[in-house]
Amino acid sequence: MDCVVTGGNVKVLAKAINSLSRIGDELYVEPQEEGLALRSVNSSRSAYACFLFAPLFFSRYTIPRGHTFRCKIAIKSVQAVFRSLATLEKTVEKCHIELDEQKNRLTFTLHCKHGLMKTHNLSFQDSESLQAVFDKDSYANVFRCNPRLLVDTVVHFPPSLEEVTVSVSDERMWFRNHVEEDADQSKAMLTELCLASEEFDHFGVKAHNGVTFCLKELRGLLVFAESTGLPISMYFDEPGSPVVLSLTDSVLEGNFVLATLSDDPNHRKNNPRRACTPPPPPPPDDFMNDDIDCYLIAMDTSIAPGPSGAGPPTPPLSDSLCSKPSAAANHRTRPHSEEEEDETADSGRPPNKKFCSLFFGSVLPASSQMTTQPVTSQQVLASDSEEDVQ
Amino acid sequence: MPLSTQSQADDEQYVLVASLDNARNLSNLLKAITFKDHAIFSATPNGLKVTVEESKCLQANAFIQAEIFQEFTIREDSVGFQVNLTVLLDCLSIFGGSTVPGVSTALRMCYRGYGYPLTLFLEEGGVVTVCKINTQEPEEPVDFEFCSTNVTNKVILQSESLKEAFSELDMTSEVLQITMSPSQPYFRLSTFGNSGNAHYDYPKDSDMMELFRCDKTQTNRYKMSLLKPSTKALALSCKVSVRTDSRGFLSLQYLVRNDDGQICFVEYFCCPDEEYSCCGCLHLDVNGLLLSRRLEDVCCDVFDYLHLSFSPLCFQHLLH
Numbered sequence: 001m002d003c004v005v006t007g008g009n010v011k012v013l014a015k016a017i018n019s020l021s022r023i024g025d026e027l028y029v030e031p032q033e034e035g036l037a038l039r040s041v042n043s044s045r046s047a048y049a050c051f052l053f054a055p056l057f058f059s060r061y062t063i064p065r066g067h068t069f070r071c072k073i074a075i076k077s078v079q080a081v082f083r084s085l086a087t088l089e090k091t092v093e094k095c096h097i098e099l100d101e102q103k104n105r106l107t108f109t110l111h112c113k114h115g116l117m118k119t120h121n122l123s124f125q126d127s128e129s130l131q132a133v134f135d136k137d138s139y140a141n142v143f144r145c146n147p148r149l150l151v152d153t154v155v156h157f158p159p160s161l162e163e164v165t166v167s168v169s170d171e172r173m174w175f176r177n178h179v180e181e182d183a184d185q186s187k188a189m190l191t192e193l194c195l196a197s198e199e200f201d202h203f204g205v206k207a208h209n210g211v212t213f214c215l216k217e218l219r220g221l222l223v224f225a226e227s228t229g230l231p232i233s234m235y236f237d238e239p240g241s242p243v244v245l246s247l248t249d250s251v252l253e254g255n256f257v258l259a260t261l262s263d264d265p266n267h268r269k270n271n272p273r274r275a276c277t278p279p280p281p282p283p284p285d286d287f288m289n290d291d292i293d294c295y296l297i298a299m300d301t302s303i304a305p306g307p308s309g310a311g312p313p314t315p316p317l318s319d320s321l322c323s324k325p326s327a328a329a330n331h332r333t334r335p336h337s338e339e340e341e342d343e344t345a346d347s348g349r350p351p352n353k354k355f356c357s358l359f360f361g362s363v364l365p366a367s368s369q370m371t372t373q374p375v376t377s378q379q380v381l382a383s384d385s386e387e388d389v390q
Numbered sequence: 391m392p393l394s395t396q397s398q399a400d401d402e403q404y405v406l407v408a409s410l411d412n413a414r415n416l417s418n419l420l421k422a423i424t425f426k427d428h429a430i431f432s433a434t435p436n437g438l439k440v441t442v443e444e445s446k447c448l449q450a451n452a453f454i455q456a457e458i459f460q461e462f463t464i465r466e467d468s469v470g471f472q473v474n475l476t477v478l479l480d481c482l483s484i485f486g487g488s489t490v491p492g493v494s495t496a497l498r499m500c501y502r503g504y505g506y507p508l509t510l511f512l513e514e515g516g517v518v519t520v521c522k523i524n525t526q527e528p529e530e531p532v533d534f535e536f537c538s539t540n541v542t543n544k545v546i547l548q549s550e551s552l553k554e555a556f557s558e559l560d561m562t563s564e565v566l567q568i569t570m571s572p573s574q575p576y577f578r579l580s581t582f583g584n585s586g587n588a589h590y591d592y593p594k595d596s597d598m599m600e601l602f603r604c605d606k607t608q609t610n611r612y613k614m615s616l617l618k619p620s621t622k623a624l625a626l627s628c629k630v631s632v633r634t635d636s637r638g639f640l641s642l643q644y645l646v647r648n649d650d651g652q653i654c655f656v657e658y659f660c661c662p663d664e665e666y667s668c669c670g671c672l673h674l675d676v677n678g679l680l681l682s683r684r685l686e687d688v689c690c691d692v693f694d695y696l697h698l699s700f701s702p703l704c705f706q707h708l709l710h
Contacts, residue, residue, distance in 0.1 A: 077585030083558045091554070105586065115596035116551055118558075122586040 001031045001069060001099035004060040010095045010110075014082035015224050016051045016254065020075065022220030023049045023256075027075040028130045029106070031063040031099075035252075039130045040075065046259035047217040048132045057251040064099065071124035073106060081108045081120045091116075132257050136235040136244040140206035141168055143234045145199065147225035147247075150232060153193050154222060157215060163261070164218075166236070166243075167210030171197050178212045178261075201231060211236050212261040213243050221245055221256045239263040406433050406469045406501040409461035413497035413512065415648040416454060417482040420475065422626050422646070422656050423450035425619035429475040430528045431508075434468050441531045442475065447661040448616040449532055450623070458652050461498075469501060471525040473508055481521040485514040494649075501525070534659040540635040543570035543608055545577050546601035547592065549627045549644070555579055555590040556621050559614070563587075565663055566614050570634060571607035577632075581614075600629065610638040611663040623656040638662035 005013055020027060020040040024047075028039040035054040041047065055061040063069070082088060096109040104125075110118040136142075153175050157164060163178035175193040179185075197203035225232050225247050236243040240262030246255045410416055423429070423442045430441040437455040456462040485495050498511040507522040559566065563581035570577055577592040577599070594602040620642055624630060627644035634640055642658040 074585055080558075080560060080585065080588075084554070087554070114551055114598040115593040116555075116598070117589075117591040117593075118555075119589040119591070120586065121588070 001064050001097070002060065002062045003031070003036060003058045003097045004094055005057070005097070006059045006094040008089060009057055010082075010092050011085065011088045012057075012228060012252070013053070013095065014085055014088055015227055016053075016252075017075065017078055017082065018085070019220040019224040019254075020049055020051065021079055022223075023047050023217055025075055026072045026127075027078050028070065028072045028127055029124070030068070030070045030129070032068075033063065036061070041130055042217070047214065048130075048257045049217075049220070050132075050255050052253045054251045054253075059094070064101070069099065069101070070127050070129055071106065072127035073122055073124045077120075077122045078108075081110070081118075081122075134242065134244060134257055136246070136255075139235040139237040139241070139244070141209065141234075141236050142202065142204040143173070143200050144202040144231050145234075146201070147222060147230070147232050149195070149199055150218075151222050151226050153195065154215065154219065156193055157191060161215055163212050164215045165210055165212040167208075168205050169208050170205055173197075173200075173203075174210075202233075207238070209236065209238055211239050211241075211243050213258040217258055218245065218256065221247075221254065224254065236260070403502055404463075404500045405465045405503045406499070407461060407463045408433075408438065408459045408497075408499045410458075410497045410499075411460050412494040412649055413482045414494060415458060415650065415652070415654075416497065417479055418626060418648065419452045419454060419646060419654055419656065420479055420482075422623035422644070423452050423619070424475050424479060424622075425450070427474055427476050428472055428526070429478075430470065430472050430531055432468065432470045432528070432531075433464055435464055437462070440475075443529075443532060444616060444619075446532050447613070448619075449534060449659045450619065451657045451659075453655045453657070455654070458648070458654065469503075470528040471501065471504075471508065472528045473523050473525050477523055478508075478510075481510050481512065481519075481523065484512055484519050484521070485517070534639055534641075534661075536633075536635055536639055536641050536659055538633075540637075541633045541641075542606050542636050543604040544601065544631065544633045545570065545592075545599060545604070546629060546631045547577075548598045548600065549624055549630050551592065551596075551598040552630055553621075553624055556624055558590075560585070560588055561614065563614055565611040566617050567609060567611045568632070568634070568640065569607070569609045570604045570632075572604045573607070576602070576604070601631075608634055608638065610634060610640065612640055612660050613663050616660055617658075620658045623658065627656070 016038060017027065020038060024040040024042045026040065028037075028041075030037045030039070032052075035052045035057070037050060037052050039048070039050040041049075091112045092110050093113065094111045096107075096111070098107045098109070099105075100107060104123055105121045106124050108120045108122065110120075112118060154164075157175075157177055161177050165174075165176045165178045167174045167176070173195045175195070177189075177191050179188045179190065221232070228247070228249075230247040230249055233246050233248075234243065235246075239260055242257050242259050244255060244257050246253065248254070420429070420440060423440065426442050426444060428442070430443075432439045432441065435456065437453060437458070440452045440454075442450045482495070482497065493514065495512050495514045500509045500511070502509075505525075507524050510519075510521040510523070512519045512521065559579070560581040560583035562583035562585075565582065567580040567582070568578070569575060569580065575589070575591045576594040579590040581588050592599060594604075623642075623644045623646070626646045628647060629645040631643040631645075632640070633643070639662065640658075640660040642660070644656040644658075646654045646656055648654055
């Protein structure tokens, strides 16, 4: 892989990486024919972001031939390359990204003013593909607005606020901070903001829904959007279905997919007792009886490119989630079929115990093959349309 | 000014009297070398030299020439004492260190000799403060034996670009590697941190490079923790001279302009990190053979003029 970014685009790339850092700790890099995909996901898999930079974004763009290449790098290491964002524009003339597959290194070379050259050789790990499949065009509600609008709205909520609820009627959109039911009502402060449909470039409401999602992760996108000035499109459907925020222009596309709270009272009851240790996987049959409130977004964890045909029914995702040490203590989402059976006590309190909508479905083979073998089959439970490019 | 109304008689008891209209001309410079509590003051008719050392591996010197002072009287050939630098700096900024233009703290520094405290008369806006700081027996500063005749490589850079590099250095790296060479990469700063390694290359024809005189390829590593304090001096300076000698010792000289535009110097000497340093002529990776520094010195003298490429077998034979 050999790419060159010049001029102002270096800053755009750096900002995209910064906003991805608000989501997760690792940067998934995948050079594709359609462009360079940079992705990140949070530890509980309830937030996912992807930036796709088209070949035209680069002054030179060549990808590894003959095989797909994917890797993940600690995002802090990549951020260290683009330190001092403020001076990036003034000092960096071009950025060269080169892959050395033999040495497992990704080299970022910044050609700066006065002949100064900064070379960063970062080690990477091979990774599985990280791609959320979702169909934002099928969602009931679609909005488009200037990022300034959302920034000005979000500024009214304290930085410590975890979740915000967005609800819509035909003419209005409300932003309200989400207060947990068991919180002390007398001490809670409620903030509500109302936006009229005129403030939006596009306001398409088909269902008067309200969704609750994590605000912190949204802020990452807002910072990026504000600096580029690109309009943000927001798509959401019923509670439990993720909210998608995207921005596009001719050379890049960014998508932030955030899980939302499901309305199901059954889940709310069980959530506080969600354990950090994985429960035993239920028999495959239960997976088919998923709660209809929750739309499943299948995560393609196969190393083989593209979705393959449906395989045998698979056990839920929880096992793989818990096999990652980082996810163990911070479970925010759990497969639905788990929740009904989850009787074990909480040994630690996840930061957000109420998120239960399934974001990434289970697409794993039988447990014996779990951690060692590549996934060769998946069951896609959402409509099988890929995210659009441009 | 109140300070100057002191009688002549008082002055005769002091072996050293140094006055500054703006104490910041001294305190700013001292801040650039404050990484240890104690500093050795050494005054000669040429001026004042303040030395701070760290475990015999790092030495910082600040030079304030006699001409910088409004008054500089010394009654002996050489006057030396040691004081707590932190206390001294606190005294120099006793009026709060405001940066209001036109308002400055005037300083009169007096020393009576061995055993006496260092007396500071500080005045601002008509208010006078007298500080007496206990002095100690001055330690002998380490002589790094860095002489200009032994310098193998020297570059002078404008501080601007070096400041940028130093502010971005990967602090997870234990060492800072400096490569100086007559060929590519000319002048390179490298770090080896948790996420990988990073290199900052300055070409010899860069407009930031004021002087480039490198005869031999040298790569030396220095402990990052030792060099970190030098960034304070770098921040104050407008030009830096980087020199290494045949032993790999590093000399960093910073040209600092004080508030009145006068030039002062700050100098840092640093020992190379023993385990890794090697000089260019023996840059070999011979079956894991690790050269000790002493061996390097010997080899340097003997093989100075030999070509870089000679067979591992030959080399092993020569050593045993």
